[in-house]
Amino acid sequence: MGILDMPPGKIPQGEILFRGQDMLKMSNEERRKIRGRKIAMIFQDALSSLNPVLSVGYQLGEMFRVHEGMGRKEAKAKAIELMERVKIPAAKERVNDYPHQFSGGMRQRIMIAMALALEPDLIIADEPTTALDVTVQAQVMDLLAELQREYNMGLILITHDLGVVADVADKIAVMYAGRIVETAPVHELYKRPAHPYTRGLLESIPRLDQKGHELYAIKGLPPNLLKIPSGCAFNPRCPKAQDICRTEVPPLVPVTEQDGAELTGRGSACHFWKETIHG
Amino acid sequence: MGRYVARRLLQMIPVFIGTTLLIFLMVNVLPGDPVRALWGDKPPDPAQVAQIKHDRGLDLPLWEQYLHYMKGLFQGDFGNTIAGNRPILDEITQAFPVSMRLAVMAWTFELVVGITLGVFAGIRRGRIVDNTVTIFTLLVISVPIFVVGLLFQLYMGNEWQWITPTVQDSEDMGQLVVPALVLGMVGLAYVARLTRTSIAENRSSDYIRTAVAKGLPRKRIVTRHLLRNSLIPVVTYLGTDIGTLMGGAVITEGIFNVTGVGNLLFTSLARREGAVIVGIVTVLVLVYLLASLLVDLLYAVLDPRIRYA
Ligand code: SF4
Numbered sequence: 001m002g003i004l005d006m007p008p009g010k011i012p013q014g015e016i017l018f019r020g021q022d023m024l025k026m027s028n029e030e031r032r033k034i035r036g037r038k039i040a041m042i043f044q045d046a047l048s049s050l051n052p053v054l055s056v057g058y059q060l061g062e063m064f065r066v067h068e069g070m071g072r073k074e075a076k077a078k079a080i081e082l083m084e085r086v087k088i089p090a091a092k093e094r095v096n097d098y099p100h101q102f103s104g105g106m107r108q109r110i111m112i113a114m115a116l117a118l119e120p121d122l123i124i125a126d127e128p129t130t131a132l133d134v135t136v137q138a139q140v141m142d143l144l145a146e147l148q149r150e151y152n153m154g155l156i157l158i159t160h161d162l163g164v165v166a167d168v169a170d171k172i173a174v175m176y177a178g179r180i181v182e183t184a185p186v187h188e189l190y191k192r193p194a195h196p197y198t199r200g201l202l203e204s205i206p207r208l209d210q211k212g213h214e215l216y217a218i219k220g221l222p223p224n225l226l227k228i229p230s231g232c233a234f235n236p237r238c239p240k241a242q243d244i245c246r247t248e249v250p251p252l253v254p255v256t257e258q259d260g261a262e263l264t265g266r267g268s269a270c271h272f273w274k275e276t277i278h279g
Numbered sequence: 280m281g282r283y284v285a286r287r288l289l290q291m292i293p294v295f296i297g298t299t300l301l302i303f304l305m306v307n308v309l310p311g312d313p314v315r316a317l318w319g320d321k322p323p324d325p326a327q328v329a330q331i332k333h334d335r336g337l338d339l340p341l342w343e344q345y346l347h348y349m350k351g352l353f354q355g356d357f358g359n360t361i362a363g364n365r366p367i368l369d370e371i372t373q374a375f376p377v378s379m380r381l382a383v384m385a386w387t388f389e390l391v392v393g394i395t396l397g398v399f400a401g402i403r404r405g406r407i408v409d410n411t412v413t414i415f416t417l418l419v420i421s422v423p424i425f426v427v428g429l430l431f432q433l434y435m436g437n438e439w440q441w442i443t444p445t446v447q448d449s450e451d452m453g454q455l456v457v458p459a460l461v462l463g464m465v466g467l468a469y470v471a472r473l474t475r476t477s478i479a480e481n482r483s484s485d486y487i488r489t490a491v492a493k494g495l496p497r498k499r500i501v502t503r504h505l506l507r508n509s510l511i512p513v514v515t516y517l518g519t520d521i522g523t524l525m526g527g528a529v530i531t532e533g534i535f536n537v538t539g540v541g542n543l544l545f546t547s548l549a550r551r552e553g554a555v556i557v558g559i560v561t562v563l564v565l566v567y568l569l570a571s572l573l574v575d576l577l578y579a580v581l582d583p584r585i586r587y588a
Binding site: 048 | 484485486488489490491492493494495496499503504507508581582583584
C-alpha cells in the first residue's frame with residue numbers, strides 16, 4: 001500500500017493486484033487516493049496508532065475533509081455518525097475527546113470507524129484485537145464481522161489467533177516465515193489441515209474437552225527472519241521433515257482428494273501434503 | 280486552570296525574594312567601593328565619602344539595606360544611581376525596550392530558521408540536507424559567540440561595508456538585524472537539532488503510519504500530524520530561551536555597542552553600582568518566571584494529555 005518507507009523496505013518481486021490494477025505500477029499520488037478511500041487499514045495498538053494530540057473527531061473527520069472535500073462542520077457531523085455506527089456511547093459528547101480519554105476497546109472502535117469512514121472495498125486489519133482484554137476482544141471482533149457483512153466489503157484479517165478467525169473468515173491463508181504455506185476455506189482447514197505447520201497450530205489451541213492434558217506446542221522457536229532455513233523454512237521444527245525438505249523449497253500446489261478430485265481453494269506448500277491430509 | 284495559574288504566580292514570590300537577596304548579597308561582597316570610585320584617580324575626601332554613604336543609607340547594616348531596597352521595590356522605586364543620582368528605573372526602562380527588540384528578533388530567527396532547518400533535516404534524515412544542517416549546527420554550537428560576533432563585524436561591517444560596524448541608533452530595527460542574528464545563532468542551532476531529532480523520532484511512529492494509511496497528502500501529514508507532536512520539546516526550549524536572550528546579550532551588545540540591558544549591566548558592574556545590577560536581575564528573573572509559566576500553559580495547549588488542576 002505504500003505505507004512503509006522504501007528504503008529500507010522493498011518489494012523485490014511480484015505484484016499487488018487491486019481491482020485488476022497493479023498497485024506497484026501506480027504513481028504515489030494514485031496510490032494515496034486508494035489508501036483510506038478504497039483500501040483502509042486497522043492497526044494493532046490503537047493507542048499508539050491514533051494521534052495523541054488531535055481529538056478523535058478531528059481524526060475521523062479528516063477522512064471526509066481530505067477525500068471528500070467537506071467542511072469542518074459537516075465532517076464533524078459525519079464523525080459523530082461514524083462513532084454511533086461503531087456503538088460508542090454518547091458519541092456527541094465524546095467527539096472532541098482525545099484518544100487517551102477512551103478505553104482500549106473504544107479506541108479500537110474508533111480505529112474501525114476511521115477505516116469504515118469512506119466505505120472502502122477492502123479493510124486490512126492487522127491483529128486488531130491483540131492489544132485488548134479477552135472479553136473486549138470478542139466484542140470488537142463481532143462488531144468488525146457485523147460491519148463487514150453490512151457494508152459488504154472485503155476483509156483481510158491478519159492474526160496469530162486461529163480461534164478468532166473461525167467465526168469471521170471464509171478463507172484462510174496460513175503463513176510461515178513470510179510465505180503462504182497453506183490456503184483453505186475456513187472449515188476445511190480446521191477439519192483437515194494439509195500442512196504440518198497448520199496441524200501444529202491447531203493442536204496448540206486449548207480445548208475444553210482435553211482438560212488435564214499438557215497443552216501441545218510446536219517445538220523450537222519461530223525462525224529468525226534474517227536467517228530463514230534453506231529448503232522448507234519449517235524443516236527444523238517439522239515432525240515430518242525428510243532430507244528433501246532441507247534442500248528444496250516446496251511450491252504451493254493444489255490439494256486434491258485421494259482420488260484426485262479437486263478441492264476448491266485449497267493449496268499446500270509441503271512436499272508431503274498428501275501424507276499430512278490423508279495420512 | 281485558573282487555580283493552577285494563581286498557584287504558579289504565588290510560587291513566584293519566594294523565588295523572587297530569594298533571587299533578589301542572593302544577588303544583593305553577591306553584589307555587596309564584590310571588591311571595590313562605588314562611592315570612592317566617584318573620585319576616579321584622585322584621593323577621595325574621607326569626610327565626603329562618609330557623608331554620601333550616610334545620605335544613601337550605605338552605612339546601615341546589610342539586612343537593613345536589603346529591607347529598604349525591597350520596600351522601595353514594592354512601591355516601584357528601584358533607588359537611584361550613586362554616580363549622578365539618577366532614578367535606576369529610568370535607566371532600566373531606557374535599556375529594556377532595546378534588549379527586548381534585540382531578543383525578540385533573535386528569537387524569531389531561532390523559531391523560524393531553526394524549526395525550518397530541523398524539519399527538513401528530520402524528514403530527509405541521512406541525506407545531504409540533514410548532514411549539512413548537522414555539521415552547520417555543530418560548528419555554531421562549538422564556536423564561542425564573540426568569535427562569530429567579531430567575524431560578522433569584521434566582514435559585514437569593515438570589509439564589505441554592508442552594515443555599520445557598530446549600531447549607531449539602538450532604536451533602529453534595521454541596524455539590529457545582524458546583532459540579533461549573532462545573538463540567536465546558538466539558540467538557532469539548538470532548536471534545529473532538537474527539532475530534527477524529534478521529527479526523525481516521531482516520523483516512524485504508529486500514528487504517522489496511520490495518517491499515511493488514511494491516504495492523507497504528505498503536506499498535511501507533516502504539518503498537522505508530525506509537526507505538532509514534534510514541537511513539544513522545542514517549545515520548552517524556545518520558551519526558556521527568551522529569558523536567556525534578554526539577559527545573555529552582554530557580549531553581543533558589547534561588540535555591536537547596542538545600548539541595552541547587557542550593556543547597562545556591564546557598565547554597572549564596572550562601576551560597582553549594586554542597586555542597578557540588582558534591579559536588572561530582578562526584572563530578568565520576572566521575565567524568566569513568566570516565560571516558563573507561559574511555556575507550561577502552552578504545553579497543555581499542544582498536548583491534551585497534560586492537564587493542570
Ligand atoms: S516440506 Fe517437509 S519440512 Fe516442510 S512442512 Fe512439509 S514435511 Fe515439513
